[in-house]
Amino acid sequence: MDQALKVLPGSLEIDNNQAAKEVMDLLVEKFHNCEGYLAYKLTTLSRESEEQSPTFIIMAKQYGIILVDVVDEEIVSFSEEEGKVVWMCASGERLFSRSFLMDIFVDDVEARLKNSLELYDRKSRRVKIPISSYIVLPRNNLPRNELAGIVESEGVSNYLTRPDLDAHLTTIAFEEAEISQSELDKTISLIEGTSVFEDTFSVDFTEEKTLGGMVRKSLQKIFKQDDAQRQVSMQVPEGPQRIRGLAGTGKTIVLSLKAAITHKRKKNYNILYVFNTQSLYGQVTGLIKKYYAYEAKSYPDFEDKLKILHAWGGKGKEGLYSFLCKKYSIRSLTYSEVRGATHPLQFIYRDLIEKGGVKLEPIFDMVLIDEAQDLPPELFQVIYKITKKPKRIVWAYDEFQSLGDMKIKEPSELFGVDEYGKPFIDDDLLSGEYLGGIPKDFILPNCYRTPRPVLMMAHGIALGLYSRNGYMQLFDTASEWEAIGYRVKEPQKELFQEGDEIVLERPEVNSKNSMERSFLEQGLEPFDLILYERFDTFSEEVAWVVEKVKRITEDEGVKPEEIVIININNRAFSKSEALRIRKDLSDIGVASVTPGYVESTDIFGVKGCVTISTPFRAKGNEANFVFVMNSQMVSNDKTFRARNAFFASLTRTRGMCFISGHGDGMGELYNEFESVKRNFPCFSFSRPSNSKVSFVRKVLEKSDFELDEISSSYENLRSDPDFLIKLIKDDPELLEKIKRGFEDE
Amino acid sequence: MSSIGAVEQSLNSIGKLYGDILADSRVYKKDREISWYYYSAGIAKRVCYPREYQLLIDAQQFSFLLTDGSFFQFYYSFYDGGDLKKARLAFYPAPMLIEEKQDEIETYIDTASEALSEVYFSMLEDIDSGSGFYPGKNSHLRVDYDHEVVSHSKLHLQFGALNEFRLSAKSICLPFGFFTMILRSLYSDWYVSLSARSGFRDAVRHSYNRKTCVDEHEDIYLDVGDEVRLGR
Structure with a gap:
């Protein structure tokens, strides 16, 4: 796939331009081995109308830029009128010279390329990417060297006529070139206009060695269409x-x-x-x-x-x-x-x-x-x-x-x-x-926001791949895994079955965030992007978070607005916990906002302030440094909703994340973290039993309300085991079911 | 007279003695000005109090945020010579809704005057139409001092709900005194426990001894802070 020419048809299908379609097929045939693009009306280069721009543009490593304009008229003669060149068509139509328009367009392409010093030599004032242009006249049957008197010959473009098309363009020697991948990338983004999303002219003075500088630097490179x-x-x-x-x-x-x-x-x-x-x-x-x-x-x-x-x-x-x-x-x-x-x-x-x-x-x-x-x-x-x-x-x-x-x-x-x-x-x-x-x-297989280790941690925990009882196998086919960016190494078949040993890999190319590479260049490990820690109490957890915030803002050049703290706990006390964190941060001189509790819900990433949020409110937002607190909820939650919240929270991060939790549940989760880390960049697990999978599906089909009801009834029953035993004993059918359930295990 | 040092000391006392009820502190000093981070002047006009509160809190316009969501603003600027140029001490309570229900309002109309009935009717219409509008019952209050103003009194107490009304004052104590007065009036439980702390009386005394006085003769006077003086 990477070797072949990619086609950007734009609105060709809608325009239903038969002449253009014919030429496109020939161009694809001719250039199909080139690395690059063939695009229909990709850009007007800032012109109001696309009438004046050529039909196709080819940008390829082997040829540089080739512009092709298809004129679906038979041209019979030209004349000069008041400084304009006008083409007469057999149909009676009069056209402004397409050759003249192409000259202007070529100049404009050069002007765009001059925006990058990689493509433009200031000394010689020349653009380094070769540009050639062709005007195709499919309705003219004369060979192209017999067009004298029909079209003017002053322009930069070459003419192609019916015989050239019939010969599948083999009659033409296209000017060859050799341009690098990065030159090609730059050329495309300038021509298609997406270079406006890059900060071409801004200069970043931050010290790259600090964490803050590294993340910001990696984000600068990030906008490049794949x-x-x-x-x-x-x-x-x-x-x-x-x-x-x-x-x-x-x-x-x-x-x-x-x-x-x-x-x-x-x-x-x-x-x-x-x-x-x-x-x-x-x-x-x-x-x-x-x-x-x-x-x-x-x-x-x-x-x-x-x-x-x-x-x-x-x-x-x-x-x-x-x-x-x-x-x-x-x-x-x-x-x-x-x-x-x-x-x-x-x-x-x-x-x-x-x-x-x-x-x-x-x-x-x-x-x-x-x-x-x-x-x-x-x-x-x-x-x-x-x-x-x-x-x-x-x-x-x-x-x-x-x-x-x-x-x-x-x-x-x-x-x-x-x-x-x-x-x-x-x-x-x-x-x-x-x-x-x-x-x-x-x-869209490539993830830009989240670094690979963080994304894999999020997937691994959310799906409970290494959990003893939270296991949820939701993707049962290879194509489902591929759709989210994994390559299936084992087993080599489409549909997975009970007991299969599954090995998946997340290829680096599918993660475009460059943090992992920056860390490796600094002699760090990919998993240094994720810090996780367990504590006995919430107070200890808060103290750790506050200390980390203090350290990265004071020593690592991180700005408070780059930090989001997400509290997984969305139950009782979540508000008081958020305000507690806010207060403790305020005590060390770090300002913060608590959207939804004090400020409005859309107040996010305020200059000079850390944002303290919930998984739900953080949705749709992203941050360079993300803290996830109360993670023990993940392993304590039988309904998997906390795993979902954990996933949503972790994937907010563009740079590093800090995961913490406290109490008993945290030990088990810690082991899951370790398993994800140990297997990186793969997941390796076995497909659980069908009965387990169907149980998980059952839970997932229930609404939040039903799940709340079930949890609270269970808590009630649990609080009086003797009564519970009596109830079950009196219900032989249920008792039988429970017995069988244990045997299945 | 309040000096910049005295104001700072008084603000520090708030942090020290009332820290337990503060959710956030944003006091900020630059040159001859004490305000809060991202200070911007101006008051939202023609909006209901909950909206006014929301706009300010979203824009981080406070010196101290209380754990119940209410907040204080303390703004001071001084002349090069050290004299007070401008000051603003404000309290914004967390917005509250009226507690009456629809049927209660209906009964009020039975006996209300014509003008008041109009008000009640429009309240009911709003409730009926589902726009869900219930008037807020509180508003902010503030003390403003402006040495250079001539169109009205230099020092006065104002309420958000009656913005054109100014109750002139003869003197204004430091932030700790203002804060304490609000606590004493509106948060008696907190006041009882916090005022028992050591250093409380000193801080009150300091904030009253270093108050700012104005000498104007043709207005009503209210000695803001007087009550707090004795720590009653």
Whole structure:
């Protein structure tokens, strides 16, 4: 795969440009062995319209940059009029000289490349990457050397005509080159415009040797689109598409870029971007604005054409729900009407469907849904109704966000069925590929945010791979593991069975966070990124955390706002524990905020302040240094919810994490930590018995409320063993079941 | 007269003697100014008290945060010569809702005056419409001192709920005294246990002896801090 040319078809499928498709096939045939990209209308280089830019751009190690413009007209002559060169077409059409436009475009490509000294020699004032350009005239049958009088010959570009196409481009000697991977990477990011997300001109003076400096340094390098992200973000699909990936794999940036390029290319499209976490609003508009402003030299039309909406919205701020209610004159439910509902979002969308389901009509040409795993099916049904054919609905799904919904919801379940029971979107609509070989069900395998050891610790503990009784085997196929970035070494088959010895490896290439490498360069071990410690009491635990915060802020150049402390305990005392930590930090002169307890819930990472949070509130946020406290809850919790919380907490980290806990449960968990560390970068465990697996599934299917009920009844029964024994003795059927259960063990 | 050193000492006493009830301390000194980290001037107008409180707490605008969520602001700036230029001592209680229920308000209307009925009716409408609006019943209070002001008294007590009303004062004690007065009035349990600590009386005395006095003759006077003087 890495050896082959990758295709970025952009909106070619929608444009349905047959001449371009023909040329693309020939170019793919010609260049398929090159390392690099062939892209359709990748950029207009800051021009308002894409009319004036060439049809294809090839960027490859073996050739540098090749620009190809396909002119789907037969050209018969040219003339100069008032300083312009005009091409006459057989159809009677008059075109501004494409050759002249290409000259300007080549200059603009050079101008972009000059932004990097790696690609530009200041002394000779020359760009180091060779650029060649071709104008393809598929409707002209004369050989290219007989075009005199038909097109002008002054331009930098070469002409290709029908005979060249018929000869599969073998008649052309493309200028060869040799450019390095890093030069190619730089070239692509400058040309496609994603270089705006890098801090090219900022200089960091921090001492790299401190922890704070190392993390910040590693984050600087972080923005670089990888192949997978680029392929999917630079494409406008002609139908539904699902994008799967763990937290930190770049789902939001992919969706934002997709929104921005579609908005730019299809000015008349109505586009909707919808999400669930309020804090995403700023991030998404920021990404789109930055890219769009650079590429189109104008401001995106957020008012009308490109709507970025929170799923709900309210009086103060428009959301999808309030937008639709207003549009269709449906009275929107108020917060207090919804307050009692278990799933408020589900409740309001159900109400919307009941009140206005028939009114809803297709108004959007494309809908992008972020955080799909957090949104109810009712919302998807509404989206289906308001999206025009061919239902360009793109949703990003993180299947590991909630262990309760571990099984990914398939489209038929997500979008529901019509009155005849036929799914709106069939599951198999997601199988296969769009033009350019881009899967309809796209997986982003690379994790950017979380360093590999931290991610593996999070997975290992969350799934209880080394736990004596918390074991949960949820992925039973090799492809499920591969989807989250693991390579299955053993057993060599797709479906795992009871008793299989399973060995998985997480290849380094799937973790793009460079902290692990920085640590190795400093003579440290990958697992030095994770500190874990057990204590007898909560007080001792707090003292350790406070001491660590003090040390890294005073000696290691870490800023307080880079630190998040997450308290796994979400039960009684969690507020007083948070305030206790705040107070102890205040006593050593470190300021902190406790969002949701004192400050508003969206106050996160305030300058000069450590953030003290809960796993739920920390969701969607990330930090360079993460402390996870009260981890003993993980091994004490029979319902696995604490394991889920542990996973969510740990994966907030972009740099280092500090895990602590106290009391009895911590000893067992400590052993699990050690096992993860010992096996790194692999997991090695055996597939538990079917009965155990089905028990775990049973627990996961229960709601939080049911689990609470069961736990408290159990605690009650446990408190009086004699009574419990009597009860069981009087129930022979239950007694038999219990006996059998023990024999199974 | 309050000097910068005296103010600092008084703030230190708060940390020392009242540390148990403080969730966070943000006192910050720079040159001739004592305030808090990320200090910014200004008061939110035309918003309800819970919102005012939320805006301030989210922007970290406090010197001391109490464990119940209430907070204090202490701001002082001095002239180069050492005289007090401006001061602000404020208390923001954690917002509370009215305790009345819908049916209680309905019974009030039976006998209420016309104007008051209007108020009750609009409260009921809000409750009915589901906007969930219940008026908060408390507000902030503050003492402001501005040596240069001419349009109104230099030193006065103000309440958030009646922002244009200024109760002029003759003198103002140091932060510890102000803090203690609030404790004594609103947190009697804490006051009883904390005031028994050694050093308490000295700190009160200090904060009263080093009070700032103003000499203005044409207004109502209230000796803020007087009550605390004797540690009653």
